Each structure stands twice: as structure tokens, then as C-alpha cells.
Amino acid sequence: MTKVTLKLSNMSCPSCMTKIQKALSQINGVEKISVLFNAGKVKAEIDESQTEPNALAKVVTGLGYPVEKIIVK
Amino acid sequence: MITIQNWFSEHKKHLTISMTVLVAIAYLSRLTPYNLYNVSMIAIAALGGVPILLRAASALRYKIVSIEFLVSIAVISALFIGEYSEAGIVIWLFSLGDLLEEATLAKSRQSIQDLVNLAPKTALKITDLDSKTSEEVDVDEVELGDLLLVKTGSQVPVDGSVYQGDGHVNEASITGESKPSHKEVGTPVYAGTSLESGTLIVQAEKVGEDTTFGRLIELVEEAQDSKTKVQKLIDRFSQYYTPFVLLLALVVGFFTKDVRLATTILVLGCPGALVIGVPISTVTGIGSSAKSGIIAKGSAALDQLTKIDTFVFDKTGTLTTGKPSVSQVVNLTGNERDNLQLLASLEAESDHPLAKAINAYYDGDLFPVAKSEVVAGRGLAAQVNGANLLVGNERLMSENGIATAGIDLDPTGSHVYLAVNGKLALALAIADTLRSDALEQLAALRKIKPYKFVLLSGDQQTVVDAVARELNFDEAHGSLLPADKAAYIKSLQAGGHQVAFIGDGINDSPALATADLAIAMGSGTDVAIDVSDLVLVKDQFSQLPTAVRFANKTIANMRQNIAISLLTVALLFIGLFAGYVEMGLGMLIHELSILVVTANGMRLLRLT
Structure with missing residues (x-):
């Protein structure tokens, strides 16, 4: 398993979080998704x-x- | 389509300003013979509607019914039935609200940003060790094993050990200890600390997010997005809420054939305040705490802190300073000052903790030591300033025929005797003293709530009892092993207590793991971060009542925001079916409720 962190420029609404979370979970081979809304990061x-x-x-x-x-780590 | 979308998000501000100007034109033109009202409103709907429509479409591709989707349908239907003004106003308010939300959120994240800014950004990588030449690189590019140059006044960029050179490092950002610590070859250094004197070459052992400081930041970042049980419930609710509203609008529209009513329902379907209310309290509360040196692992830790009714303390290093100091001086013959000078002169040569305590206590001129010899397990014999000295414990004195009985020294401390030319001159008690503000801060804690205080320690019962008496503890138990402490906490929990354990985070992992809330005090070390729910980075007792106050305020703030948002939703729906709320007004109330919860959450930024 490889740890990936995406740094985003801005996330303004908390609904973006669920959007990103759901969309990523539809990709095969992606696990343990956490969207850090306040830090603007997706792990x-x-x-x-x-x-x-x-x-x-x-x-x-x-x-x-x-x-x-x-x-990527 | 992606690039168009990015273009819109980059120009969000300009678009919203243009829309605001168009709203003004729309209303002003009504006063002139040229009525541009409807034209302006359609222009607003188009200008602001396209990016919303694009966002709705991209979400829909991943089978997500977003708020933008509801707004898009509502606006298109409004345009279709000729309600241009409703369509324009809704789009304008939605865009304006979006912009305001972004601005206030950026402000609420300021506290974490301040913390992140403290992290080192660049490092001087050694390219040639002999000539000490270096080049500046981004801290992300540093690899394990790299040699880095750290100059006076700059930050240590990584966790590692000193490879060459020596100097004094201020480690306040990690340990809370602001007294510079001396570093020489082989000693560990930490990222985020600053070099106050000297020059170091450091070999990198941990870089970036793996460093102790990096982990502290990561912890706060994750904590700010952490969720209490209530928040998880709300999230699940809002996930079903948006599609439910869509369904409701369709059903209502189908049966009543009232498109206006159906579109209004769609606009009200944005759960806005409910979704943003609790996170804004979390981010500001945890951010403010972090800024004050209180690192909470999540909002659940803060929530738990408000429920605690029993504090269990470890003694050494928690209630006490962890550093021995002279607690009592009994002068027996001669002048006390002269005796101390003799004693300190001799002890100045020793590294023993008791010797250090004596030298910290005596601050004056010293004599040179002519001759000194260690008497193993007992002390020292020496010649200073022409006098024959014996310095050591009771045993040393009794073996040299000097009686120490009858001197009333504090039984909890270690005792040091000084004999000058065969006569007992001075007796000292050296103890690990209580923190000077412990009593005051514990009283402050009890003022918040009548907590039960329990002291559990590995120290002997007499010492523990003395501390407990002085600090008004309810219970005190000594001679305990780490496992005994955990067992005692379990028995408290079985008695219905919510227990917080406060230790220095290094020992006592069983107790920390057993307690309902684990608090590590005065050390932002790896271990402390791992085992505790709450880390009090500054080595100050006053942090404890502050943490409780912050937690109470943050949790209260969350509850207020939940109440405000639920009330708004209820009022909107009642207003809607009573016929008072139209689409534009609904959007206005909705945006206002977001502003109210945001403003309420921002109050936490001013916590002190």
C-alpha cells in the first residue's frame, strides 16, 4: 500500500468533502480516504x-x- | 470542461462583483424609463448559473446529488415559468454566500496556519563537508542521512543528531522548556527548534511530516477535521437530506402542479448551516487551543474533557517540577553564608543532581578546591580554603563520629550534611519541589467543577501523603507500580467515575491507556503524542484549567450551532407551508443562518 497526500488550493464548502470522498471511493484500489477539509488535504x-x-x-x-x-510515500 | 470550471473558480470574486452591480442596475433602472430589470436578472442567472451548473454536472458524474444540482434545477424551472427575479436573486445570494463562506473559513483556519508557518521551510544542505559549503534546498527535498548546516538564529530543519559542532538550542516549540539546551556531537535535535548560539552540522534522521514537530501539526490538522458522535450523525443525516429534498420537491410538484412551491423547496434543501456549523466550532476551538499549546487529538477529546469528574495525577514531573532543589537549610555552627560558600565550592566540581541543586541555590563567589576525594556511596572529603570538609549523607557523618540526630529535616527529601574541621556546620534537605502554582491552579480547576483529585505514585506513602495534604487531594496512594495505577483507575471507573489521567507521558502508559482521557503534560515528545488524547506542550500547570475552559466553550459553541441550524430548517419549512417564504427569501435566510453559525464559531478564535 502506498500513502498518497493531495494538497488542494482551496475547499470552501463542507459538501466538497463528501463529493471528493465518494468520488475517490469509486476508484478500485483506493482505501482509507480521509478528506481534511480545514487543512485542504486529501489522504x-x-x-x-x-x-x-x-x-x-x-x-x-x-x-x-x-x-x-x-x-507519495 | 475542467479548465472552464477552473477559470470560473479563479474569477469567482469578479463574477460575484459583476452580479452585485447587475442587481443594483436592475433596481435602479426601475426608476428610469428604461426598465432593465428582467434583462439584468436573466444576465445574473446566466453569469452565476453556468459555474453552478458545471459543478452540479461534475458531481453528478460520480452519482452525487449536490446542493448545486438542486439550485440548478430550481433556477432553470424559475426561468422557465418566467420568474426571472427569483432566479437572479437566488443565484446572486448563493454565489455571494459561497464567497463569504470561503473568506470566513480562511480566517477560521488562521490559527493552524500560524502553527504551520512555524515549521521550517528550507534547509542548508552540505555539498562539501571539508569546506562547509552548502546550498539552500526545500525542506521536502532533504533525504535521510543528509548533512545540514544550521547557523545561529536559524531553525533546525529536521529531527536528527549533531554530526559536528556545538551550540545552544531553544526547544520551546517541542518541550515547552524555554531554557536553551546544550547540544554537542551525538545529541539529538528536533525540527522547529531554534539555534541560539553556535553552529551545528546535523544529520537528518526524520524529515517533514515524520518529525516530532511535523507530527504535532499533522495531529492538529487531523483533529480539526475529526468528528464527535453528534457530528457523525449530522453528516449521515445531511447525506440523505439533499436527495430527500429533491424527491420531496418532485412529489409536491407532481401533486400540486405548483412549480413555484416545488422550486422553493429545492432552494431550502441546502442544509448549509447544519453542515458547516459544527466543523467551524471544531476548527476554531482546536486551532485556538493549539495556539495556546494545548494539542487535542480531536473534538472527541475535548468532548470527553467536559465529562470528566475525576483527575488522577502522577507525582514526579507532573505535580512537582521533576528537578530537585534545596527545600530546607539548617545552620548549626558558624555563619550560614560562609558554610554555603564552602559547600558550593566543593559541589561545583560535581555532576551529581544534588550537587546541581546546591549550586542552583547558592549564587556567589567560590573558593578553589585544594584536594577532594570521593567516599563511595557516602559523599566527599576535601580541603577548601584551609578547612577540612566532609560533605555527604548521615552515614558519612556517623562513620566519622559526627552525630546528626535531633536535626529536624524534611523527611520527604534527600539530606546533605557539611562538617567543617570535624564539626557539623550545615544540614540541607533537597527535594523535588511542588510546582509553585500547583495549589492555585488546582483550586482554579475545582472552581470550574468540584472535581475529585487522586494522586497515584510510585514514591513512598509518607512523601505522597505530604503532597496530598498540601494540595488538598481527596485520595493519595504511594508505592504503586504502573500496572497498579491502571488497576486503580479501573476501580474508579467501575465506581461510575469519568477519569482523566495526567502524567508526563513517558512512564505510565498502562494508566494512560486505561483512563477515559489521557493527558500528557510538559513534553511534546513522540511518546507523549502517541499515548495521550491531549498534550499540554507548555510545561505549565495553568494549562490544565485553561484546557478545561477551552473544551467547555468549544463544546457549548457546537451545541449552539446545532440548535441554530435545526431551528432555521424548522422555521423555513413552517414558513414555506404557511406560504410566507418564497425562493429568494428562503435563500436569504439560508445564507444568513450560515453567517450566524460562522460568526458564532469565530468567537472561539478569541479564547484566551
Whole structure:
């Protein structure tokens, strides 16, 4: 499992949180998603045989939240 | 579509200003022969409606019914039935509210931002060790094992150990101790602390979020998004609430054929205040606490703190300073000042904790020591200023035929005797003293609520009893092993008590794990962070009553916000079916309720 942290530029409404959470949970191989609304961060664990960090970033960007930085550990 | 969406979110502010101008034009034009009212309103609906529609569509792709979706349907239907003004006003208010929310949220996050700003951002990476040349790199780029140069006045960028050089480091951001600590080759240093003198070359062992300081920040970030049971309930509720409102509007529209009523229901369906109310209290309450050095692991920890009725304290390092100091001086022959000078001169050469306490107590000139020799397990024999000295315990004195009986020294401390030329001159008691403000702060705590105070310690019962008497404890038990402490806490819990355990976070993990709330005091170390729910970073007893006050205020604030939002929803629906609330007014009340809960939550930013 790889830990991925996405740093977002801004999240204004708490409903963005549920949106991002739900959208990411629909990707295969993504687990333990936590959306830190106040810190503007999305953290998740991914199985790299099924998906990659950029796929997560693409979904989040697609929802209208630009991703500033991707940190992979 | 993504880029269009980004363009809209970047120009959100300009769009909202344009809409506001259009609203003004709409109303002013009514006073002139050229009525631009409807045209302006349609323009507003288009200008603000497109980004909302795009956001609704992108959410819908992931099968999520968002608030934007409800607003979009409502506005399109309003335009369809010719209610241009309703459509325009709703869009304008929704956009304005969005902008205001963003601004106030940014403000509410200020306290955590201040903390994050304290974290080191760059490091000087050594490129050539011999010439000590270095280049500035982003702290994220530092790898484990890298050698980094730290200059006087700058921050230590990583957790690691000193590789070369020495200096004094202020570690207040980690341990609360503001007295600089001396660092030399091999000693550990921590990110976020600052070098006050000297130059160090540090080898990185932990970087970024893995450092102690990084973990503190991460903890606060996660705590601010943590949820109490009530909040989890509300989240689940609001998840079903939005689709439910959509369904309700469809059903009402179908049976009454009243499109206006149906669209109004849609607008009211935004659960706004309910969703934002509790998080705003959490973020401001936890943020303010963190700024004051009270790190709560989550709002649940604060919630638990308000329910505690029994505080169980560890003694050493918690109620006491953890550093021995001279607590009693009995002068027997000669001048006390002269005797102390002789004693301190001799002790100045020793590293023994008792010697350190004596030298901290005596502050004056010292004699050179002519000759000194250690008497193992007993003390020292020496020649100072022409006098033959014996310094040590009762045993040293009795072995040299000097009687120490009858001197009334504090039985809880360690005793040090000084004999000058075979005659007992001075007797000292050295004890781990109570924190000077312990009594006062415990009284302050009891003023908030009549708590039960229990002292559990590994120390002997006589010492524990003395402390308990002085600080008005309800119970005190000594000679306990860590497991005994945990067992005692269990018995308190079985008696129906909500127990908080306060320790220094290093020992006592069983007790900390057993207690309903674990509080670590005065050490932001890794261990303390791991085992406790609440870390009091500043090594001050006054933090405890402050933490309780902050917790009470934060939890009260959350309850107020829940009440305000539920009341708003209830009032809106009653107003709607009684026929008083229209679409525009509904949106206005909705946005106002968000502003009210936000303003209420922001009060917590001013907690002191």
C-alpha cells in the first residue's frame, strides 16, 4: 500500500468533502480516504497495482478542485 | 470542461462583483424609463448559473446529488415559468454566500496556519563537508542521512543528531522548556527548534511530516477535521437530506402542479448551516487551543474533557517540577553564608543532581578546591580554603563520629550534611519541589467543577501523603507500580467515575491507556503524542484549567450551532407551508443562518 497526500488550493464548502470522498471511493484500489477539509488535504492509501496517484489527482481536479501538490510515500 | 470550471473558480470574486452591480442596475433602472430589470436578472442567472451548473454536472458524474444540482434545477424551472427575479436573486445570494463562506473559513483556519508557518521551510544542505559549503534546498527535498548546516538564529530543519559542532538550542516549540539546551556531537535535535548560539552540522534522521514537530501539526490538522458522535450523525443525516429534498420537491410538484412551491423547496434543501456549523466550532476551538499549546487529538477529546469528574495525577514531573532543589537549610555552627560558600565550592566540581541543586541555590563567589576525594556511596572529603570538609549523607557523618540526630529535616527529601574541621556546620534537605502554582491552579480547576483529585505514585506513602495534604487531594496512594495505577483507575471507573489521567507521558502508559482521557503534560515528545488524547506542550500547570475552559466553550459553541441550524430548517419549512417564504427569501435566510453559525464559531478564535 502506498500513502498518497493531495494538497488542494482551496475547499470552501463542507459538501466538497463528501463529493471528493465518494468520488475517490469509486476508484478500485483506493482505501482509507480521509478528506481534511480545514487543512485542504486529501489522504488515501492506494494499491499501486490497481491505480496510481495521478488517477486520484485527475478525479479531484475533475470535480473542480485544482491539485497543488502530490506527495507519495 | 475542467479548465472552464477552473477559470470560473479563479474569477469567482469578479463574477460575484459583476452580479452585485447587475442587481443594483436592475433596481435602479426601475426608476428610469428604461426598465432593465428582467434583462439584468436573466444576465445574473446566466453569469452565476453556468459555474453552478458545471459543478452540479461534475458531481453528478460520480452519482452525487449536490446542493448545486438542486439550485440548478430550481433556477432553470424559475426561468422557465418566467420568474426571472427569483432566479437572479437566488443565484446572486448563493454565489455571494459561497464567497463569504470561503473568506470566513480562511480566517477560521488562521490559527493552524500560524502553527504551520512555524515549521521550517528550507534547509542548508552540505555539498562539501571539508569546506562547509552548502546550498539552500526545500525542506521536502532533504533525504535521510543528509548533512545540514544550521547557523545561529536559524531553525533546525529536521529531527536528527549533531554530526559536528556545538551550540545552544531553544526547544520551546517541542518541550515547552524555554531554557536553551546544550547540544554537542551525538545529541539529538528536533525540527522547529531554534539555534541560539553556535553552529551545528546535523544529520537528518526524520524529515517533514515524520518529525516530532511535523507530527504535532499533522495531529492538529487531523483533529480539526475529526468528528464527535453528534457530528457523525449530522453528516449521515445531511447525506440523505439533499436527495430527500429533491424527491420531496418532485412529489409536491407532481401533486400540486405548483412549480413555484416545488422550486422553493429545492432552494431550502441546502442544509448549509447544519453542515458547516459544527466543523467551524471544531476548527476554531482546536486551532485556538493549539495556539495556546494545548494539542487535542480531536473534538472527541475535548468532548470527553467536559465529562470528566475525576483527575488522577502522577507525582514526579507532573505535580512537582521533576528537578530537585534545596527545600530546607539548617545552620548549626558558624555563619550560614560562609558554610554555603564552602559547600558550593566543593559541589561545583560535581555532576551529581544534588550537587546541581546546591549550586542552583547558592549564587556567589567560590573558593578553589585544594584536594577532594570521593567516599563511595557516602559523599566527599576535601580541603577548601584551609578547612577540612566532609560533605555527604548521615552515614558519612556517623562513620566519622559526627552525630546528626535531633536535626529536624524534611523527611520527604534527600539530606546533605557539611562538617567543617570535624564539626557539623550545615544540614540541607533537597527535594523535588511542588510546582509553585500547583495549589492555585488546582483550586482554579475545582472552581470550574468540584472535581475529585487522586494522586497515584510510585514514591513512598509518607512523601505522597505530604503532597496530598498540601494540595488538598481527596485520595493519595504511594508505592504503586504502573500496572497498579491502571488497576486503580479501573476501580474508579467501575465506581461510575469519568477519569482523566495526567502524567508526563513517558512512564505510565498502562494508566494512560486505561483512563477515559489521557493527558500528557510538559513534553511534546513522540511518546507523549502517541499515548495521550491531549498534550499540554507548555510545561505549565495553568494549562490544565485553561484546557478545561477551552473544551467547555468549544463544546457549548457546537451545541449552539446545532440548535441554530435545526431551528432555521424548522422555521423555513413552517414558513414555506404557511406560504410566507418564497425562493429568494428562503435563500436569504439560508445564507444568513450560515453567517450566524460562522460568526458564532469565530468567537472561539478569541479564547484566551
